Amino acid sequence: MSNPATRELLADLIAFATVSRDSNLALIDYVQRYLARYGIDSEMIADASGEKANLLAVIGPQDRPGIVLSGHTDVVPVSGQQWHSDPFVLRETNGKLFGRGTADMKSWLAAVLALVPQLIAQPLRMPVWIAFSHDEEVGCKGVPTLLARLAQKTLPALCLVGEPTEMRPVFGHKGKIALRCEVTGHAAHSAYTPQGVNAIEYAVRIIQSLMTLAERLKQERNPAFDPPFSTLQTGVIHGGEALNIVPERCWFDFEIRSLPGVSVQPLVDEIIHWSQQHLLPEMRQIAVGCDITFTPLSHYPGLQTQAATTLEQVLALLPPPAAVNTVAFGTEGGLFQQLGIPTLICGPGSMAQGHKAGEFVSLPQLAACDTFLADLCCWLREPT
Numbered sequence: 497m498s499n500p501a502t503r504e505l506l507a508d509l510i511a512f513a514t515v516s517r518d519s520n521l522a523l524i525d526y527v528q529r530y531l532a533r534y535g536i537d538s539e540m541i542a543d544a545s546g547e548k549a550n551l552l553a554v555i556g557p558q559d560r561p562g563i564v565l566s567g568h569t570d571v572v573p574v575s576g577q578q579w580h581s582d583p584f585v586l587r588e589t590n591g592k593l594f595g596r597g598t599a600d601m602k603s604w605l606a607a608v609l610a611l612v613p614q615l616i617a618q619p620l621r622m623p624v625w626i627a628f629s630h631d632e633e634v635g636c637k638g639v640p641t642l643l644a645r646l647a648q649k650t651l652p653a654l655c656l657v658g659e660p661t662e663m664r665p666v667f668g669h670k671g672k673i674a675l676r677c678e679v680t681g682h683a684a685h686s687a688y689t690p691q692g693v694n695a696i697e698y699a700v701r702i703i704q705s706l707m708t709l710a711e712r713l714k715q716e717r718n719p720a721f722d723p724p725f726s727t728l729q730t731g732v733i734h735g736g737e738a739l740n741i742v743p744e745r746c747w748f749d750f751e752i753r754s755l756p757g758v759s760v761q762p763l764v765d766e767i768i769h770w771s772q773q774h775l776l777p778e779m780r781q782i783a784v785g786c787d788i789t790f791t792p793l794s795h796y797p798g799l800q801t802q803a804a805t806t807l808e809q810v811l812a813l814l815p816p817p818a819a820v821n822t823v824a825f826g827t828e829g830g831l832f833q834q835l836g837i838p839t840l841i842c843g844p845g846s847m848a849q850g851h852k853a854g855e856f857v858s859l860p861q862l863a864a865c866d867t868f869l870a871d872l873c874c875w876l877r878e879p880t
């Protein structure tokens with residue numbers, strides 16, 4: 497059962513080009529004004545730059561645990577993609593709504609906002625928190641301040657993150673940690689290699705130790721995930737100026753996608769320690785200015801949903817989960833779960849369409865989301 501308001505709100509939300517690198521304040525302001533129309537105060541939680549903000553609002557009694565409806569407001573860029581129409585103008589063709597963010601994940605935001613009139617029209621048995629974050633697509637950078645604010649309240653009993661899962665409940669995803677390693681060697685004429693320190697060759701030795709770690713990570717398995725083990729890869733490398741110069745600089749980026757429960761930080765620390773205790777002294781014997789540094793780029797924890805009463809009750813409103821109920825992509829869910837809030841991923845659309853040109857959500861998916869939220873609203877009604 498579709499809610500006509502969802503589509504109108506979606507068109508408005510898509511029109512805000514909230515690519516992660518740009519400000520999302522205009523969208524936040526729009527949501528605040530929308531909520532104010534229904535008498536709901538919302539809190540804007542700005543970041544240090546003042547250009548981005550999270551939004552937190554609550555409906556219903558605050559003296560007890562409630563449900564968080566969570567989503568991110570940012571979208572991935574459209575540059576370099578072949579769109580057939582303006583990605584920031586919602587367009588319907590053959591039962592599909594096209595636009596950047598239709599799948600990931602403004603349809604969920606629109607459906608949540610469209611539910612507000614029904615939520616305020618009845619006494620609620622528990623509070624409903626609306627939690628919209630910034631900068632999810634660049635490593636869940638916005639949500640920590642939102643969670644800090646939520647932690648000061650009565651801790652919610654459930655969080656629903658509406659990332660696109662075609663409205664199937666998802667209970668887990670891998671965590672991610674990404675780092676940049678910068679190797680500073682010592683330049684020399686390539687005819688005199690012993691006088692230089694080859695930054696590329698030292699970088700390769702570090703990458704080789706990472707590849708050994710990747711093999712070790714395969715030993716711990718969880719069949720709920722594809723692939724069923726934690727993975728590691730180096731994705732970018734830059735180094736050297738010319739073939740006749742011993743390269744002074746080389747940097748590379750690597751990431752580990754870890755099974756929930758697998759703690760990879762100590763393994764990364766081992767490699768950092770080995771680089772600095774074993775490789776660096778060797779390099780500095782030739783030139784004291786040599787260095788190896790590791791800089792974190794982003795990280796978020798994996799998600800493994802913990803069983804809980806409210807969760808079970810809300811799950812009963814959804815279609816039965818698929819046999820494999822994990823997703824390959826990361827979400828903010830792990831951070832909510834880390835705070836002790838049982839967290840479920842469930843939202844309209846498919847990530848098969850996310851981040852691509854021609855991103856869309858189908859009308860049946862949007863209707864399925866509206867139906868679920870309407871059922872949730874009925875379930876939330878205070879029993880009389």
Ligand SMILES: [Zn+2]
Binds near residue numbers: 600632
């Ligand atoms: Zn997303």
